Amino acid sequence: MATLESSWSTRLTDGARAPRFISARLNLSGSVTERGGSHFGRFGDRSPTEILLSLQPYAFADRHIGVTTPADIATMLDELGYDTIDDLVDTAVPASIRKAGPLDLPVARSEEEILADLRALAAKNVVKTQMIGQGFADTHTPPVIRRNVLESPAWYTAYTPYQPEISQGRLEALLNFQTMVADLTGLQIANASMLDESSAAAEAVLLMRRAGKAPATARVVVDANVFPQTIAVIRGRAEALDFDVEIADLTQGLPEGELFGVVLQQPGNDGTISEQSALIAAAHERGAMVTVIADLLSLTLITPPGEQGADVAVGNTQRFGVPLFFGGPHAAYLAIRTGLERALPGRLVGVSRDSAGDPAYRLTLQTREQHIRREKATSNICTAQALLAITASMYAVYHGPAGLTAIAERTHAHARTIAASLAAAGIQLAGESFFDTVVATVPGRADAVIAAACDAGINLRRIDADTVGVSTSETTTAEHVAAVVASFGAELAPAAAPGDPGFDAALRRSSEFMSHPIFNSMRSETQMMRYLRRLADRDLALDRTMIPLGSCTMKLNSTAEMESISWPEFAGIHPYVPEDQSRGWRELIADLERRLVEITGYAGISLQPNSGAQGEYAGLLAIRGYHRANGNESRTVCLIPASAHGTNAASAVLAGMRVVVVQNTATGTIDLDDLRAKIDANRAELAAIMITYPSTYGVYDADVREVCDLVHEAGGQVYIDGANMNALVGLAQPGQFGGDVSHLNLHKTFAIPHGGGGPGVGPIGVAEHLLPYVPNDPTGTYSVSAGIPVVATLFGSAGVLPISYAYIAMMGGEGLTRATKTALLSANYIAARLTEHFPVLFTGASGLVAHECILDLRELTAQSGVTAEDVAKRLIDFGFHAPTLAFPVAGTLMVEPTESEDLGEIERFISAMVTIRSEIDAIIAERIALEESPLRNAPHTASAVVSTDWDRAYTREEAAYPVHTLRQDKYFPPVGRIDGAFGDRNLVCSCPAPEAFEN
Known part of the structure; x- marks a missing residue:
């Protein structure tokens, strides 16, 4: 019998292919070691069967890392001229920065072990009925949305939709979100989500400061009835930018002096709601703009901010089916009146048209403006909460306007019952006009009331020693109401009837909202399931293909890492629960901090x-x-x-x-x-x-x-x-x-x-x-x-921290290091294979790159007219998301394969790029004109390919199947190349009428 030498021969001598999990014995240098042992050995004269029986199951790192087989590693190293991965790394990474010794992390855990660990941590959290409020509410995530969005890799492994032709599904979902928010707030334009309510309010303050005409010395006035966490964030932004914030009781009117903005909240911190149009009008007369922080569910019942005259509305969509997640992630929203579009932070989805003249979605106006305007950018926010915004939008699609109104009516009725019961017991309330929150004064008894409710399985809000807040939600039941009332020592009043408002009738909403068919046609689970599948099928995500984006590290997000985040013991914890109810969360977070300290070499995280x-x-x-x-x-x-x-x-x-x-x-x-x-x-x-x-x-x-x-x-x-x-x-x-x-x-x-x-x-x-x-x-x-x-x-965003915790724990120090080395190997292999076709723009002193490489198309563009964008669009025909386009250098593509991609997928990408180079060469050689080439006409939709009037200078096969492997699995983009300039000139950022798609 032959031995497995360090070159890792492809086959054993008896003809059996080396088992793929032999990689469990690969050490970082590419030699062989017994798992958990320190000596390096050979398999000697054992048969393949004996080898199979002696090996332990896969380590998680072997599942996560794509390039693991000895033959694949040898192939890549041979191309680069190195004997081992360590030789490559030692050459690429300066010795002056290298870490001495391995990472001091716990031994790697298996998938089964980490899930057991997470179960144990989750069990240390105490799940109660959360009636704390303060901007966060219990909610039901419809199972069809939880499984088919939050837990679906088709949605969670997708990248930001900068390549719109392969992002039509998630763009439609985000357009639904924008439409929902605009309709409910009564404003004309809403963006595709913000990071959280408090920072959204701070962004609104900066928007008012930029867009208004007040002098530089003017200040912003924030109502004292705004949530304290939001006031803190606004103050932090103002201190950094050196402008004044005044906190005032605006029930007494506006303070004197120059103002650029006013921030109100509806309902307020004490739960009260009021007619704000007079105050808004007074602010406008003083030259100030007005932002209202509004609870989105309440806007189904009360007059929205836009109809009261507000310029901006912000808030949280968490209660639209997104779990509490111990405080986040949740999709905040920001809506504006017409005229403020250019000052709007974050992302905005718009409707444009494709090469066939059909409607198509894209990001519009300020897409990645930070990379263009840099220090002159209106905001540093270049991300959003897309997955959570999509969840909230689908919640609205699922329930429709009638369903949302019914939920709001029920929520409000429970609050009215609690208020009536407490008032009958002589307990003073903050106000008689409210939506879901009742704030009660119980001198010296707050802790006793909260303790009694806690014993009944309910968390209330402790405002101070004399004041307790109670917030109802979609999940509140009559039993919860009775338990809350009993905790105050009061008698339960007759249940309030839904539809009878506990606020001034003048505040009752009379306008229609969410009238678009998408919010009024999905009533069965069958319809909803198929709609979600239909949208997902329009996109390219990591569950279908490598996403070789430089600087963005689109790597495997394993199911084991993702599994725990929707467990109720993690997802159902309010961010302001008593510490003893979140011990599991706090232990997990402290452990993750320690691991990140070791990885980064810093003192704290x-x-x-x-x-x-x-x-x-x-x-x-x-x-x-x-x-x-x-x-x-x-x-x-x-x-x-x-x-x-x-x-x-x-x-x-x-x-x-x-x-x-x-x-x-x-x-x-x-x-x-x-x-x-x-x-x-x-x-x-x-x-x-x-x-x-x-x-x-x-x-x-x-x-x-x-x-x-x-x-x-x-x-x-x-x-x-x-x-x-x-x-x-x-x-x-x-x-x-x-x-x-x-x-x-x-x-x-x-x-x-x-x-x-x-x-x-x-x-x-x-x-x-x-x-x-x-x-x-x-x-x-x-x-x-x-x-x-x-x-x-x-x-x-605590809710997603178990993902990184599980990743680090399952990889262990050796696995993490091996992942880094594999990322370097894969990037350098791509650079070496492609440099004769597309020159690699930058390399280190050793001629190597790090984990990504920049392919320079500028000379080819000069010769052929083919742009980096043409190549990006043509890659769609090969079933790939494009590399990073035009960043950090215009006219280039930045490629990062990550450690997760196997050699087969890397070769598929290389093959696509080499084929594209041959198409560029055909243009340079004048065998085909640029405007008539598949590059300029990419991507090719199925409808274009099957059209009876095909008259292009290349065949349908060249358009749709440029390499033979595509015949097995072919992705067709739902739209052709999108006209970005048309979309910017003709801004449409809410759901278009169905007639727009009749073509």
């Missing part, structure tokens, strides 16, 4: 920021807070390389800093001479530098330590953007090679799925001296510290 942009903002505020505490308030200059992500510059401005751009060299590295000059010119004002490592150009800069040292010597801090942490885990720690703070993208490196454009999580890691300035309490007591308020809840 704050998990509060709920997007990468929020992480940037929080990290920069920590730096600014540190400088201020040391008496260096003048340190406000942030150096940013020209190659940086656009959100870096936008975040710096929002943190109150002035951006100074540092140039890059022709090889993509930071220009050290320009850096020194910019440091010298701004030495007294230097606050920080923001760098991405590996660089945005996809290479390891060998001089990163020198860059950090130069900034530190000048008194500045180093912010290392963690967008490319996928190329560092296990190999280097930013907190140890010069970083003072980094944000991480858990939705990139740590396996939280992108969800069609959100949720994201952007925690920050900080050095010891910055710990006092992060949003969370670094002592581990989990109480809110005097640090920087960033989002509404202490742990941000």
